[in-house]
Amino acid sequence: MTYQLTAPLLDACVLGVVEKEDVYGYTLTQRVMDVVDISESTLYPVLRRLQKSGLLETYDVPYQGRNRRYYRITPPGKDQLSFFKAEWISYKEKIDSLLGGMNLLTIDQAN
Amino acid sequence: MNKQAFMQELENRLRHLTDEDKLDALEYYSEYIDDLNLPPEGDVCVHLGTPKEVARQIIAQTTERKIEEQQEKKTTKGFGSIIWLAILGIFASPIVLPLAIVAVVIFISFIITIGSIVFAFGVAGAACAAAGALVAIIGIVTPGFAQKFIAIGSGLFTCGLGIMFLLFTSVLAKLMVKMVSGIIKKMAARHARKKMNQ
Numbered sequence: 001m002t003y004q005l006t007a008p009l010l011d012a013c014v015l016g017v018v019e020k021e022d023v024y025g026y027t028l029t030q031r032v033m034d035v036v037d038i039s040e041s042t043l044y045p046v047l048r049r050l051q052k053s054g055l056l057e058t059y060d061v062p063y064q065g066r067n068r069r070y071y072r073i074t075p076p077g078k079d080q081l082s083f084f085k086a087e088w089i090s091y092k093e094k095i096d097s098l099l100g101g102m103n104l105l106t107i108d109q110a111n
Numbered sequence: 112m113n114k115q116a117f118m119q120e121l122e123n124r125l126r127h128l129t130d131e132d133k134l135d136a137l138e139y140y141s142e143y144i145d146d147l148n149l150p151p152e153g154d155v156c157v158h159l160g161t162p163k164e165v166a167r168q169i170i171a172q173t174t175e176r177k178i179e180e181q182q183e184k185k186t187t188k189g190f191g192s193i194i195w196l197a198i199l200g201i202f203a204s205p206i207v208l209p210l211a212i213v214a215v216v217i218f219i220s221f222i223i224t225i226g227s228i229v230f231a232f233g234v235a236g237a238a239c240a241a242a243g244a245l246v247a248i249i250g251i252v253t254p255g256f257a258q259k260f261i262a263i264g265s266g267l268f269t270c271g272l273g274i275m276f277l278l279f280t281s282v283l284a285k286l287m288v289k290m291v292s293g294i295i296k297k298m299a300a301r302h303a304r305k306k307m308n309q
Contacts, residue, residue: 026142026143026146040143040159044168044169045169048136052176067142
């Protein structure tokens with residue numbers, strides 16, 4: 001991956017995934033890893049921080065004789081995600097304006 | 112490394128965290144490893160990295176969070192635990208570890224060296240004064256006027272020299288103590304500034 005993922009962007013990605021549906025650590029990690037380049041141990045500290053700042057909450061569900069800890073987004077978490085989304089859109093538009101035309105066809109021809 | 116060994120080492124490395132922080136991390140990783148569906152002796156580190164690396168991330172994040180919590184509360188309560196965590200963080204990072212050890216060792220050897228020099232000066236001065244006094248006393252009971260004269264004279268001279276040397280040493284010692292405490296104060300101030308800037 002050419003572009004680096006910063007901590008707030010990673011927070012935003014995690015909140016975005018959890019907003020769609022409650023997830024446990026493993027599936028969340030796999031989902032984020034499918035898209036961006038992180039290691040499998042990256043997300044625990046992120047989840048813990050989001051949980052401690054009240055943006056996510058957890059609940060345990062018994063599964064095959066053990067527990068699975070699910071993460072769920074809280075109302076403040078949803079607010080924070082809206083903020084992250086707005087920030088992302090404005091950032092993306094600014095970068096797009098610097099990069100110029102986004103015509104994929106011309107990029108293909110250039111290659 | 113299989114799950115059991117991984118979890119054992121991780122628990123050991125997280126032993127200085129609060130029970131709540133430690134248990135949460137251990138439960139998460141125990142669950143995560145189960146979800147990996149590895150064979151019984153499957154290598155966990157292929158997925159997660161070594162327990163040391165995993166612990167480092169957890170400790171770093173916990174420290175960061177505790178500092179933020181302290182800043183919000185604006186109290187110094189729990190300040191000690193932050194320093195403790197910060198030290199753990201420093202020692203958990205592979206690059207800084209040798210540097211930190213070298214810095215600490217250099218500082219300690221510096222203090223020991225200065226202390227030894229001052230101590231040696233003091234002992235030399237005291238020995239000189241004592242020897243001079245002894246020679247002067249012996250001079251009193253020595254037969255012969257010339258001998259008495261030379262022994263008492265040189266004895267008193269040496270004794271005086273020793274006392275002067277002792278005085279010089281005490282001045283030197285005070286100076287050194289001032290210097291070392293100045294260095295420590297400066298380092299503490301810099302550390303505090305760094306913390307505030309975070």
